[in-house]
Amino acid sequence: MSTRDHDNKAARAQMFAKLQRALKDGPAQSARRTHVEGRVADPPNHPLPERVRRSRNELRMQFKAFLEGQSASVLEVAGAGDVPAAIANWLRGHNLPLTVRMGDDAALAELPWSREPALLRENGPAKESDTTGLSHAFAGIAETGTLALTSGPDNPVTLNFVPENHVIVLADADLVGPYEEVWTRLRQRFGKGQMPRTVNFISGPSRTADIGGKLVTGAHGPRRLCVVLVSEPMT
Amino acid sequence: MNSTAHNFKSNARVALGDQQLQSALGNLKGGLVANRTKARAALPEFEALRDVAKDIKNHTIANLDLYLEIYEQNARAAGAVVHFAETAADARDIILKICRDANAKIVTKGKSMVSEEIGLNAHLEAAGGIEVVETDLGEYLVQIRKETPSHIIAPAIHLTQGQVEADFRRLHTHLPKDRVLVEPAQLVNEARGILRQKFMTADVGITGANFLIAETGSSIIVTNEGNGDLTQSLAKTHVVITSIEKLVPTLEDLSTILRLLARSATGQECSTYMTLSTGGRRVNDHDGPPNYHVVILDNGRTDLIGTEFQDVLRCIRCGACMNHCPVYGAIGGHAYGWVYPGPIGSVLTPALIGVKEAGNLPNASTFCGKCADVCPMKIPLPDLMRHWREAEFDLGDLPRGYRTGLAGWAFFARRPRLYHLAAKVGIPLLSLFGRRGRFSSLPFAGGWTRYRDLPAPQGRTFQQLWAERQAGVTR
Numbered sequence: 001m002s003t004r005d006h007d008n009k010a011a012r013a014q015m016f017a018k019l020q021r022a023l024k025d026g027p028a029q030s031a032r033r034t035h036v037e038g039r040v041a042d043p044p045n046h047p048l049p050e051r052v053r054r055s056r057n058e059l060r061m062q063f064k065a066f067l068e069g070q071s072a073s074v075l076e077v078a079g080a081g082d083v084p085a086a087i088a089n090w091l092r093g094h095n096l097p098l099t100v101r102m103g104d105d106a107a108l109a110e111l112p113w114s115r116e117p118a119l120l121r122e123n124g125p126a127k128e129s130d131t132t133g134l135s136h137a138f139a140g141i142a143e144t145g146t147l148a149l150t151s152g153p154d155n156p157v158t159l160n161f162v163p164e165n166h167v168i169v170l171a172d173a174d175l176v177g178p179y180e181e182v183w184t185r186l187r188q189r190f191g192k193g194q195m196p197r198t199v200n201f202i203s204g205p206s207r208t209a210d211i212g213g214k215l216v217t218g219a220h221g222p223r224r225l226c227v228v229l230v231s232e233p234m235t
Numbered sequence: 236m237n238s239t240a241h242n243f244k245s246n247a248r249v250a251l252g253d254q255q256l257q258s259a260l261g262n263l264k265g266g267l268v269a270n271r272t273k274a275r276a277a278l279p280e281f282e283a284l285r286d287v288a289k290d291i292k293n294h295t296i297a298n299l300d301l302y303l304e305i306y307e308q309n310a311r312a313a314g315a316v317v318h319f320a321e322t323a324a325d326a327r328d329i330i331l332k333i334c335r336d337a338n339a340k341i342v343t344k345g346k347s348m349v350s351e352e353i354g355l356n357a358h359l360e361a362a363g364g365i366e367v368v369e370t371d372l373g374e375y376l377v378q379i380r381k382e383t384p385s386h387i388i389a390p391a392i393h394l395t396q397g398q399v400e401a402d403f404r405r406l407h408t409h410l411p412k413d414r415v416l417v418e419p420a421q422l423v424n425e426a427r428g429i430l431r432q433k434f435m436t437a438d439v440g441i442t443g444a445n446f447l448i449a450e451t452g453s454s455i456i457v458t459n460e461g462n463g464d465l466t467q468s469l470a471k472t473h474v475v476i477t478s479i480e481k482l483v484p485t486l487e488d489l490s491t492i493l494r495l496l497a498r499s500a501t502g503q504e505c506s507t508y509m510t511l512s513t514g515g516r517r518v519n520d521h522d523g524p525p526n527y528h529v530v531i532l533d534n535g536r537t538d539l540i541g542t543e544f545q546d547v548l549r550c551i552r553c554g555a556c557m558n559h560c561p562v563y564g565a566i567g568g569h570a571y572g573w574v575y576p577g578p579i580g581s582v583l584t585p586a587l588i589g590v591k592e593a594g595n596l597p598n599a600s601t602f603c604g605k606c607a608d609v610c611p612m613k614i615p616l617p618d619l620m621r622h623w624r625e626a627e628f629d630l631g632d633l634p635r636g637y638r639t640g641l642a643g644w645a646f647f648a649r650r651p652r653l654y655h656l657a658a659k660v661g662i663p664l665l666s667l668f669g670r671r672g673r674f675s676s677l678p679f680a681g682g683w684t685r686y687r688d689l690p691a692p693q694g695r696t697f698q699q700l701w702a703e704r705q706a707g708v709t710r
Binding site for chain 1: 262266309329371389390396427434435452453461462468469479484485486487494508509513514519520523537538540
């Protein structure tokens with residue numbers, strides 16, 4: 001069975017022509033265009049909730065409270081040196097294999113893994129048999145208790161969804177108040193208007209309420225989410 | 236998707252008598268409605284943000300051609316293939332061709348109401364011989380029953396846990412017969428195991444998009460289960476099917492509207508997963524789909540621009556209007572007969588498939604106004620339904636009794652003195668005949684009294700009360 005070939009160029013032209021007719025666009029086009037392009041180049045500052053303007057300490061507590069309210073664990077550690085032990089202990093506490101899958105992230109690679117010789121690390125994107133994925137967050141958002149992760153060889157996106165357990169390391173310096181600060185940081189890191197393949201916002205383990213309206217965690221993605229919040233700056 | 240909207244009245248009658256449905260709908264108030272109330276109270280800025288969000292979307296629609304152009308340019312620069320589909324048939328053909336080019340045998344799908352609108356699954360299966368698997372749990376439950384979603388964010392809200400168990404036992408016959416399926420978690424686990432294999436073997440993953448962002452050329456999906464992410468990151472090809480009005484200008488506009496979306500929908504502070512996708516796998520990436528297609532559907536939406544129905548294009552598909560609607564709460568979503576149920580469906584369906592087919596829907600409203608009260612985008616839904624009622628009347632093919640009744644009422648309504656006189660005579664007469672203050676049957680009011688008593692008028696007319704009030708008389 002064959003279908004008719006779709007002429008994308010013609011359809012595009014048709015749709016734009018129709019839109020411009022509907023918008024009754026005429027000579028105003030250039031003025032409109034200047035305004036719209038200016039608004040994209042310099043995005044508006046919409047009002048932000050009061051809850052993102054709190055003290056550093058309050059933001060940290062709010063971040064933690066939201067995540068814990070969504071059944072995630074939050075481990076606070078003093079320095080990068082404490083991260084391997086925190087991860088190993090969390091895995092032991094849940095009777096999980098002492099193996100994590102991680103990408104090429106430099107900050108994660110430089111952690112003193114030798115302090116936890118029993119903890120095995122495998123490199124690369126997720127495999128179906130992996131039990132725990134380990135990622136380094138691009139940012140944390142105190143407004144809703146959310147982690148922002150950027151995909152790439154450093155932190156492959158499949159680590160966030162395929163393994164049953166997900167551990168995310170976040171440096172305290174990367175904890176921000178509102179989403180808008182993440183936009184600013186993304187523009188700084190990747191360039192204005194540029195994005196990695198995915199930016200993933202994660203606010204807890206996977207969940208569903210599709211059966212009888214009752215909340216169940218561990219729908220398709222991770223059943224457990226553990227956030228390791230590191231007070232001192234990481235490399 | 237085929238419509239049964241013209242059968243609304245009989246659909247509704249069947250729904251009212253369906254015990255399982257009535258039991259399932261009972262969860263609505265304690266769940267989604269109560270959660271929204273709590274979430275709204277926890278964000279004092281909620282009301283102010285509604286106004287900002289409304290302005291953002293009005294501005295976007297007023298410049299939709301320009302934002303579409305900017306979006307397209309940025310998406311292409313990031314490696315996306317952008318397709319334009321004027322009609323549902325165009326969108327189906329485009330996606331079928333993408334699947335064929337990918338030699339697809341299995342296609343996984345995240346939740347997408349636009350894909351329901353274009354009848355995508357049936358087309359890929361019939362014309363392409365492709366196995367299409369819905370991966371959102373609610374969508375999966377609906378798919379295995381050969382039904383359609385009855386709610387735009389909770390597609391299986393019409394099903395009870397017992398029905399799900401029965402379906403799983405009927406279909407998942409490779410699993411032990413004596414397995415325990417008492418808890419929702421056990422049912423979720425079973426579905427997880429089955430769908431995992433589909434994620435791992437799918438050739439193409441199809442998702443919708445909650446928004447398209449012009450500034451970055453990104454699409455975004457907002458989910459709780461993580462199925463959309465497995466769908467779009469494990470297959471070699473990711474197809475986004477979405478519609479033209481989903482555009483927002485910048486990331487700042489997006490975050491402002493996102494503050495309203497989850498709170499209005501499920502009453503969450505935010506959904507568990509929000510994923511921005513821009514282009515396909517990058518040169519150094521170890522995973523993610525090498526191919527990324529975006530199909531942008533019009534299907535009659537542009538025709539609404541510049542009409543009294545333009546406001547409906549602000550809709551962000553949160554479902555708050557149906558969660559709070561007394562009519563939806565009584566009959567559920569299937570009775571509406573097409574893709575979009577509830578108040579938003581009563582406005583959108585006549586616009587997309589015609590008032591002749593869907594004219595019943597805007598009549599199925601008490602005009603209580605709750606939908607407009609809770610709509611995060613402040614869409615005046617009852618006003619828009621009223622416009623459709625006028626359009627339906629103007630078509631001239633309403634039943635004669637209906638037209639005569641309306642004409643009779645209009646005759647009096649346009650003659651205030653006569654109306655007043657009729658009310659002054661009629662009201663006391665009605666209150667005289669109403670036994671114990673109510674009627675259990677009344678000529679011309681069978682539609683009401685078949686299901687409940689009609690309260691009898693208790694005293695003076697509205698106009699009398701109004702006149703007294705104006706004159707400063709207190710009782």
